[in-house]
Amino acid sequence: MKKSVLYILGALGAICLAAGLWWLVGLAADEGYGPSFAISIGIFLIVFAAISLRWMHETAAALLGAVAVWLVHYVGGAISPALQNLSFETSMQFVDWNVIFLILGMMIFMAMFSETGIFNWMAFRAFRLARGNAWLLGMVLVLLTGLLSAFLNDVTAILLLVPLSIEIAQTVGIHPLAYVIPEVLSSNIGGAATLIGDPPSTIVGSHLGLSFVEYLIHMAPIAVLCLIPLLALMTLMYRREFSSARGRVSPALVARLEADAHITDRALLVKTAIVGAATLALFLTGDIFGMPPSVIALTGAAILVAWVRPDMHQMLHEVDWTTLVFFIGIFVVVGGLEESGVISWVASMIGDLAGNSLVFAAILMVWIPGVASGVVANIPFTVAALPIADYLSATIPGAENGVLYWALILGADLGGNSTYLGSAPNIVAVGLLAQAGYRLSFGRFMRDGVPVTLVTLVLATLWLLVRY
Amino acid sequence: MGRILCATRGGEASRRTQDAAIALAKEQGDELIFLYVADSSFLNHTAAPLVIDVEARLVKMGEFQLLVAKERAAAQGISAQTIVRKGKLRAELVGAARELGVDLIVLGHPVDQHEQAIFDEAALQAFATSLQAITGTRVRIL
Numbered sequence: 001m002k003k004s005v006l007y008i009l010g011a012l013g014a015i016c017l018a019a020g021l022w023w024l025v026g027l028a029a030d031e032g033y034g035p036s037f038a039i040s041i042g043i044f045l046i047v048f049a050a051i052s053l054r055w056m057h058e059t060a061a062a063l064l065g066a067v068a069v070w071l072v073h074y075v076g077g078a079i080s081p082a083l084q085n086l087s088f089e090t091s092m093q094f095v096d097w098n099v100i101f102l103i104l105g106m107m108i109f110m111a112m113f114s115e116t117g118i119f120n121w122m123a124f125r126a127f128r129l130a131r132g133n134a135w136l137l138g139m140v141l142v143l144l145t146g147l148l149s150a151f152l153n154d155v156t157a158i159l160l161l162v163p164l165s166i167e168i169a170q171t172v173g174i175h176p177l178a179y180v181i182p183e184v185l186s187s188n189i190g191g192a193a194t195l196i197g198d199p200p201s202t203i204v205g206s207h208l209g210l211s212f213v214e215y216l217i218h219m220a221p222i223a224v225l226c227l228i229p230l231l232a233l234m235t236l237m238y239r240r241e242f243s244s245a246r247g248r249v250s251p252a253l254v255a256r257l258e259a260d261a262h263i264t265d266r267a268l269l270v271k272t273a274i275v276g277a278a279t280l281a282l283f284l285t286g287d288i289f290g291m292p293p294s295v296i297a298l299t300g301a302a303i304l305v306a307w308v309r310p311d312m313h314q315m316l317h318e319v320d321w322t323t324l325v326f327f328i329g330i331f332v333v334v335g336g337l338e339e340s341g342v343i344s345w346v347a348s349m350i351g352d353l354a355g356n357s358l359v360f361a362a363i364l365m366v367w368i369p370g371v372a373s374g375v376v377a378n379i380p381f382t383v384a385a386l387p388i389a390d391y392l393s394a395t396i397p398g399a400e401n402g403v404l405y406w407a408l409i410l411g412a413d414l415g416g417n418s419t420y421l422g423s424a425p426n427i428v429a430v431g432l433l434a435q436a437g438y439r440l441s442f443g444r445f446m447r448d449g450v451p452v453t454l455v456t457l458v459l460a461t462l463w464l465l466v467r468y
Numbered sequence: 469m470g471r472i473l474c475a476t477r478g479g480e481a482s483r484r485t486q487d488a489a490i491a492l493a494k495e496q497g498d499e500l501i502f503l504y505v506a507d508s509s510f511l512n513h514t515a516a517p518l519v520i521d522v523e524a525r526l527v528k529m530g531e532f533q534l535l536v537a538k539e540r541a542a543a544q545g546i547s548a549q550t551i552v553r554k555g556k557l558r559a560e561l562v563g564a565a566r567e568l569g570v571d572l573i574v575l576g577h578p579v580d581q582h583e584q585a586i587f588d589e590a591a592l593q594a595f596a597t598s599l600q601a602i603t604g605t606r607v608r609i610l
Contacts (some may be wrong), residue, residue, distance in 0.1 A: 111520070153516075155516035159522060160520065170536060245567040256535055407608070428511065431511065435481045435510070436478045
């Protein structure tokens with residue numbers, strides 16, 4: 001698309017946004033809301049746009065947003081008390097520290113686990129097991145990605161498996177997109193299966209105070225179900241690629257794959273596997289002790305660090321602090337919305353729209369995040385939508401079984417599959433493909449992503465209506 | 469005997485450039501060096517946890533891509549050398565050209581499956597011109 005067209009569209013979007021905001025502020029003023037109502041909306045929308053349109057690093061945008069919330073409170077509040085909205089002390093109550101420490105604990109695990117070389121080894125075993133059958137190999141890689149995304153983290157799974165999958169695809173002679181796109185889609189679906197798989201899952205699960213098992217019981221079945229249409233669609237969409245894969249593979253390329261497919265640190269692997277299994281057991285039995293998932297993850301990480309004795313400076317360097325700061329910033333920005341009354345106002349509007357119909361509310365909670373997640377960042381969206389789910393769950397009869405929260409998770413996770421901007425794994429995979437010389441356009445991703453998103457969202461809606 | 473430095477990645481789009489560089493090296497009896505630059509800047513906007521050594525992963529992937537290129541050259545009777553560097557394409561191209569003392573830098577003009585240029589033609593030409601000015605080495609777009 002030409003730049004001038006983009007500028008015109010951008011300008012039109014900005015005008016519509018400003019007009020919408022003006023209307024919203026007028027409406028809110030009629031209902032007695034103060035200036036912090038409009039200011040908190042403005043801060044949120046700017047942060048949201050900066051993240052979704054990639055104006056700057058996500059963490060920088062979230063941090064700037066949080067700082068803006070505090071500056072308005074302190075500096076603005078000194079000028080006019082009406083501008084006081086969210087103090088630093090109060091804002092800390094909006095930060096879900098369980099999410100922050102759960103992510104921190106899992107990052108330490110992932111950093112150590114990824115150094116063992118186990119993922120290269122597993123991918124090469126898959127290559128050997130498939131014996132040159134490109135379709136079978138694709139199936140195994142897609143399922144492996146889904147599984148790793150559920151128990152590690154979706155972006156880590158993509159960073160570990162996509163480079164290998166590109167190489168494997170080149171070795172068997174098929175286009176890498178035939179493996180990489182389904183892997184990305186699988187990653188977003190697999191991430192919904194557990195509390196630690198995907199940020200929306202972690203945020204909602206933590207907000208509800210769910211244990212690992214409670215979350216797993218509700219979400220794992222639908223995540224597994226959604227993988228079935230993905231595999232079917234992958235088979236259908238890439239049937240020509242799979243059938244045209246060359247039978248003879250280059251010995252030099254296979255030798256290269258094999259050379260990289262060894263366990264690099266056996267002792268570390270054994271220790272990581274033992275502590276990982278013990279941590280998983282704790283996750284599964286955490287209910288007995290009433291332990292939050294963050295404490296379990298940190299327990300495992302602490303034991304692993306004490307046993308492996310890595311260079312702690314190096315270890316702490318490997319922890320990605322930008323992620324943690326990003327989450328804190330987003331929680332504060334959304335806290336500003338909550339404190340100024342925006343969230344409850346929007347929630348009551350959606351509540352009016354849904355009436356007392358739980359079915360309609362559930363459909364809205366799947367499809368609004370489902371469609372929005374394709375074009376906007378799903379983490380701030382989920383954080384902002386969570387209080388709305390709270391409101392609707394408290395006011396709509398029958399919603400106390402948590403169906404609206406499950407709807408939100410499924411919408412935010414599965415909806416991220418429709419475009420390559422929809423979630424972090426998609427963006428990372430596009431970058432990795434480009435580094436290997438394969439350009440994946442927006443439209444090309446949508447060709448595969450939209451059908452899978454539609455089918456899985458329909459499946460998720462039916463699942464929610466039947467199960468709850 | 470001269471030295472040709474060919475910056476490449478992989479995939480269908482880069483094959484033609486690789487083949488053209490191989491043909492040129494064969495015709496002139498020059499030494500051919502394929503260069504891959506591992507650039508992780510595409511992760512600069514994401515707050516997703518990046519706890520693994522992404523650059524190391526990219527280097528390994530680059531080595532694989534260059535092995536593919538090397539095999540293509542070998543199939544045409546050319547024994548090509550390969551180099552993987554970490555960083556930005558421009559800086560690494562300049563660095564490699566100076567360190568290796570190459571006589572010619574070959575850049576790709578990759579097109580997608582619909583035969584449309586992936587990079588803006590004018591931008592590629594400007595890049596080649598500036599590269600030539602900085603390194604003092606001839607630059608050809610194939």
